[in-house]
Amino acid sequence: MPIRVAIFEDNKLVRDSFEAILNGTDGFICTGSFSSCNSLVHDVKRSQPDVILMDIEMNGINGIEATKTIKQEFPSIKILIQTVFEDDDKVFSAICAGASGYMLKKTSPAKLIEATREVYEGGAPMSPGIASKVLTLFQKFAPPEPKSPDYESSNLSKREKEILLLMMEGDNFHAIAKKLFLSYDTVRTHVRSIYKKLHVASVNQAIVKAFKQRLI
Amino acid sequence: MPIRVAIFEDNKLVRDSFEAILNGTDGFICTGSFSSCNSLVHDVKRSQPDVILMDIEMNGINGIEATKTIKQEFPSIKILIQTVFEDDDKVFSAICAGASGYMLKKTSPAKLIEATREVYEGGAPMSPGIASKVLTLFQKFAPPEPKSPDYESSNLSKREKEILLLMMEGDNFHAIAKKLFLSYDTVRTHVRSIYKKLHVASVNQAIVKAFKQRLI
DNA sequence: TTGTGTATACCACAATTGAGTGAATTATTG
DNA sequence: CAATAATTCACTCAATTGTGGTATACACAA
Secondary structure, three states: OOEEEEEEOOOHHHHHHHHHHHHOOOOEEEEEEEOOOOOHHHHHHHHOOOEEEEEOOOOOOOHHHHHHHHHHHOOOOEEEEEEOOOOHHHHHHHHHHOOOEEEEOOOOHHHHHHHHHHHHOOOOOEOHHHHHHHHHHHHHHOOOOOOOHHHHHOOOOHHHHHHHHHHOOOOOHHHHHHHHOOOHHHHHHHHHHHHHHHOOOOHHHHHHHHHHOOOO | OOEEEEEEOOOHHHHHHHHHHHHOOOOEEEEEEEOOOOOHHHHHHHHOOOEEEEEOOOOOOOHHHHHHHHHHHOOOOEEEEEEOOOOHHHHHHHHHHOOOEEEEOOOOHHHHHHHHHHHHOOOOOEOHHHHHHHHHHHHHHOOOOOOOOHHHHOOOOHHHHHHHHHHOOOOOHHHHHHHHOOOHHHHHHHHHHHHHHHOOOOHHHHHHHHHHOOOO
16 A cells, blocks of 8 residues: 655645656655645545645745644644755744654655655654754753752652653553553552642543643 | 764673774774773763764663763764663653764664764764654643644634633533533533544543643 | 534443552661 | 551442434524
């Protein structure tokens, strides 16, 4: 079963060229190519792609807005951003919008095909300079090491904090048990101590409390 | 002028093998290989590397601590992390510590050499799964935009927003029904449409999404 | 007129969670 | 050393939640 790819790209030449390359490569099929995002949701619904090649610089709705929309409506579709520029702002927005990869337009067709496959397989191909920017941005934004005073004073043990964190990721008890290599019942026991310490009585309330008090 | 590489690696076999490969490849020279980080600063000073291949799992000072120290003492030296594991925690810590790349140990020698060169040239090579994790972590930690467009585009109806809000107060379905003068089953029906629109499958995840996207 | 979305409500079954109780092992600390 | 907390696991039972249907009614747009 070939990888279904849709293209959103201003430039007709580039668009047609991509389409030709994809259809000419074993294991790929271009199920749609569009010059704008004006009927984005409709177009995506019709072409049912696994991966979308998204130009970032487009008239009307730009590639980043489009990426956000697509990720909201079709979270499982992977999006590979294509751009001529590599400024921090664009990279940052694209990733926050939910892009799975970020390639410069100067990339060779062969590498683009390879990147498309990598995206499809759950990877995150990025042109070298981009990857480096991402790491820098990451270091800049990630580790403010928040640890509010409540976090310490909440008396949650290390294990309990781990579990609360996973609860805040949306994991259920079975998933947590699996991730932490614990038995289901052990997780439930820990959850009960969390409830006791936070004075709550459900996942629901524990998460709310954790968020509101910036506990994590 | 060849790229000067130093190796920090527990396993003698792996260490010697890396050294042989580097010295056997044009454009590279191994200027030091060490089995621990016990005399880290001293060793780095002596070997004056451009790039360091750093094993993450080592006795004594581990690779992440070592990376921090090196980046502190010799900011211009690039560090390529090597690991067998790819859990979020390690990836996260390594990048925050200042690593320039993150390769799994199963990577082929050829790709490792290529990654070393890429690091030297200012890139950030990462094994596919790792790069993907980085993007995910990035999205997780990036500062949420103050006015999230998701609020408007979430398409939640008035009733659905009301109910989501009460869920975020920690109310259960019975409590919500009572507060809104609805039947228990009506609340559940609304909750189902909320899940559909937010692409989630539990109270748990709906609340997290609402908080993170500043939906309410 | 038909379709779509919203709001309301009910039934039934499966899965998950909450609460009670008990118990063993390993830190940690007074 | 003894007390305490943390961590681990198990079993039960009731309550809540998740998911599949089905149904009526209203409003608004194609």
